[in-house]
Amino acid sequence: MKQPDNVYLDYAATTPADERVIARMQEVQTTSFANPSSSHAAGRQSMEVVTNAARQLGALLNIDPDALLWTSGATESNNLAILGAARHRAHRGKHLVTMRTEHKAVVDVFKALEKQGFAVTWLSPGDDGRVLPEVLADALRDDTQLVSIMHINNETGIVQDIGSLGRVCREHDVLFHVDAAQSVGKVHLDLQALPVDLLSLTGHKFYGPKGIGALYVSASPGTHIEPLLWGGGQQRRLRPGTLPVELIAGLGAAAEISAALMDDEYSRLTALRASLWEGICAIDGVHANGDLNNGYPGILNVGVDNVEGESLLLALEPLCVATGSACNSQSQEPSYVLRAMGRSDLQAQSAIRFSFGRQTAPADVEFAARTYRSAVERLRSIAPEAVA
Numbered sequence: 001m002k003q004p005d006n007v008y009l010d011y012a013a014t015t016p017a018d019e020r021v022i023a024r025m026q027e028v029q030t031t032s033f034a035n036p037s038s039s040h041a042a043g044r045q046s047m048e049v050v051t052n053a054a055r056q057l058g059a060l061l062n063i064d065p066d067a068l069l070w071t072s073g074a075t076e077s078n079n080l081a082i083l084g085a086a087r088h089r090a091h092r093g094k095h096l097v098t099m100r101t102e103h104k105a106v107v108d109v110f111k112a113l114e115k116q117g118f119a120v121t122w123l124s125p126g127d128d129g130r131v132l133p134e135v136l137a138d139a140l141r142d143d144t145q146l147v148s149i150m151h152i153n154n155e156t157g158i159v160q161d162i163g164s165l166g167r168v169c170r171e172h173d174v175l176f177h178v179d180a181a182q183s184v185g186k187v188h189l190d191l192q193a194l195p196v197d198l199l200s201l202t203g204h205k206f207y208g209p210k211g212i213g214a215l216y217v218s219a220s221p222g223t224h225i226e227p228l229l230w231g232g233g234q235q236r237r238l239r240p241g242t243l244p245v246e247l248i249a250g251l252g253a254a255a256e257i258s259a260a261l262m263d264d265e266y267s268r269l270t271a272l273r274a275s276l277w278e279g280i281c282a283i284d285g286v287h288a289n290g291d292l293n294n295g296y297p298g299i300l301n302v303g304v305d306n307v308e309g310e311s312l313l314l315a316l317e318p319l320c321v322a323t324g325s326a327c328n329s330q331s332q333e334p335s336y337v338l339r340a341m342g343r344s345d346l347q348a349q350s351a352i353r354f355s356f357g358r359q360t361a362p363a364d365v366e367f368a369a370r371t372y373r374s375a376v377e378r379l380r381s382i383a384p385e386a387v388a
């Protein structure tokens with residue numbers, strides 16, 4: 001079999017924009033260039049494009065499109081939700097709850113709030129990566145104002161039970177924010193049924209463009225946030241600035257396409273993950289850092305004893321995979337997500353995240369399994385005692 005130039009298996013970080021998404025953006029760029037906030041006919045036409053995209057994204061999440069704020073991505077949505085809610089409710093209490101396994105775009109926001117005088121409880125997951133509703137309930141205090149817990153973890157694919165966790169928050173009149181960057185467009189999310197007040201998403205995780213995301217802010221009377229930016233009157237002054245019409249149109253198209261493909265994709269990915277695991281599980285000392293039954297099937301995080309992760313990553317060329325989050329790839333630190341799940345430094349250091357997407361074919365996964373097997377074998381034969 002011909003060796004491919006490279007096999008892209010990094011879909012948990014960034015998915016390529018769908019061709020139809022790109023076509024839609026190009027169309028909008030030439031036909032709807034006016035500022036959607038302008039009241040003239042061309043402006044109104046641009047606003048029509050924005051409204052249509054909100055309808056498409058609203059349909060994916062089963063919400064009123066007016067509950068969406070456009071942002072530059074999940075990082076901004078997380079900042080807006082967490083800082084915005086904490087500041088708005090600061091006069092009522094300054095206690096907040098989150099998890100150690102959150103994405104940096106949540107962790108670092110809470111760290112900033114700690115420096116500003118807020119108290120944060122950092123929940124650790126169980127060995128299975130999940131937090132139980134009882135554990136969350138125990139962490140809540142009279143002065144707790146906000147809980148932020150992600151839906152699907154970007155390194156492990158572990159899925160939190162946001163329904164049960166959200167109900168705990170509702171019972172205690174605490175706002176619930178969910179970083180759903182990894183789940184929107186990939187699994188069903190019905191925000192009318194789920195007790196979620198604030199939810200972050202980003203386009204490039206579900207075949208939309210980069211640099212565009214949204215924050216869902218529930219219309220319930222208790223859900224208020226302070227803006228982070230000040231300027232024009234766009235988006236009810238909660239997130240001012242000229243709307244990037246073509247990016248918004250691309251996100252809307254991506255939402256509609258994802259809704260149509262979701263179920264088939266989920267089964268296809270489940271088969272791909274099973275096939276990769278089958279191809280490597282016989283390796284001595286190999287283990288899955290995740291949940292092969294209930295975890296999101298687009299991600300398989302694998303560790304292996306007595307092999308060093310950075311060398312393994314190099315040995316895996318031409319596979320485009322990751323040791324952890326793309327955002328932390330400059331650091332050689334073992335993954336804090338795996339450490340919080342109880343893995344040792346050494347175990348965490350060997351972890352490789354494989355992730356599958358729409359373009360992944362069974363042959364890519366077979367190639368990945370073969371490459372992984374021979375890489376581990378080779379590294380062990382070169383330096384059998386190095387990390388024993």
Ligand SMILES: *Cc1c(COP(=O)(O)O)cnc(C)c1O
Binds near residue numbers: 072153203
């Ligand atoms: C990718 C990602 C983010 C950040 O999204 P951006 O588009 O880079 O702002 C936040 N949270 C999770 C879970 C992610 O996977």
